[in-house]
Amino acid sequence: MGVVLRIGNRVFNSDELSPLLAQYQMLPKLAQEILVDHEVANIDYTEQEYEQAYQQFCQQFQLDTEEKIQLWLDKQGMDRDNLKALVTRKVKIEKYKIENWDNKVESFFLKRKAQLDRVVYSLIRVEKAELAQELYFRIQENEDSFRELAMEFSQGSESQTGGLIGPVEINAPHPKIAQILNTCQPGDLVPPTRVGEWIVIIRLENFIPAKLDEPMRQRMLDEMFRKWLNQQTAEEVSFFPEPVISTPVTS
Missing domain, CATH: 3.10.50.40 (Chitinase A; domain 3)
Known part of the structure; x- marks a missing residue:
């Protein structure tokens, strides 16, 4: 197996990463991301939506030059195609939230308002x-x-x-x-x-008093999405520990 990660003098291949993901309790997060990818696969977006999301992404991480973008990619172990896929995914997720829960925001907000004041x-x-x-x-x-x-x-x-x-x-x-x-x-x-x-x-x-302005609307969408994702994870995801292979004892 080829090396996929280097930390100092230590190198890890893909077979070694799987048990580490389990050990550090990162498999549930990985499973959720895979579930999300499946759900948003068929979401369409426009070039304008992508460009807007790309600019927001660069502003968030203060990537205002090509050199800074490339340095960030190197640190993440990513290339330009990975970056485009990352931004595209963000666009799709936000559209997925709106398609599924935008008409429920008001009622959800009213249920939550007593805790949001x-x-x-x-x-x-x-x-x-x-x-x-x-x-x-x-x-x-x-x-x-x-x-x-x-x-x-x-x-x-x-x-x-x-x-x-x-x-x-x-x-x-x-x-x-x-x-x-x-x-x-x-x-x-x-x-x-x-x-x-x-x-x-x-x-x-x-x-x-809490009010349903744009930041609050986005928060409500995020909360409903997270609630749905946690429920989907509980219903659809199972983890199987790797079998322990015992070594025969020789006399």
């Missing part, structure tokens, strides 16, 4: 309940600002931002914090609450 909130976390109670009253009575107390007393990285966190999707924080934020209106100051090992004080600063 974003919040900006302020947080102080301390270990002692007595200190948390004191800080809460100082904020409530406007004796000190939330920002000042967070910078002085909060024991997490939020102290560096004056307690301010976000914008983040509402399901990004700890589940209990997310539950609290879901019940708040902007400006609400939440009394000290135990969350894991911490006592936290929370104030919702801003609520930013």
Whole structure:
């Protein structure tokens, strides 16, 4: 078998790569890519669509000269035909997503919206309940600002931002914090609450509803495609470990 990969002084042929793909858990990813190739094989595209995708690809990897393109190809072990096939594949996949799920984007977004809304909130976390109670009253009575107390007393990285966190999707924080934020209106100051090992004080600063703009539409298409691909992988792909050949023991 010819050499297909060299790493330092080590060389690998095709027979050696198969068990390595299994060992490093890369076979499922390979199987998914093969499934995708089968699905998009008959997708048509225009030269304009290809050129647009090619330009986007070059911009993504900052390949603004022929020399940089060739260097990138050399590092990837690819040639120009491989590059054309790669860009063409991207075009086909995006068209496949639109053909299959574009009419389902709105309903999928509405199902996901509760997790996609974003919040900006302020947080102080301390270990002692007595200190948390004191800080809460100082904020409530406007004796000190939330920002000042967070910078002085909060024991997490939020102290560096004056307690301010976000914008983040509402399901990004700890589940209990997310539950609290879901019940708040902007400006609400939440009394000290135990969350894991911490006592936290929370104030919702801003609520930013998710909207179905173009970036969100693309995200929804990507999510539905990924969900479909995972399901197809579970249903259609099987892996068979290579048999272990035992060596006879001679006396």
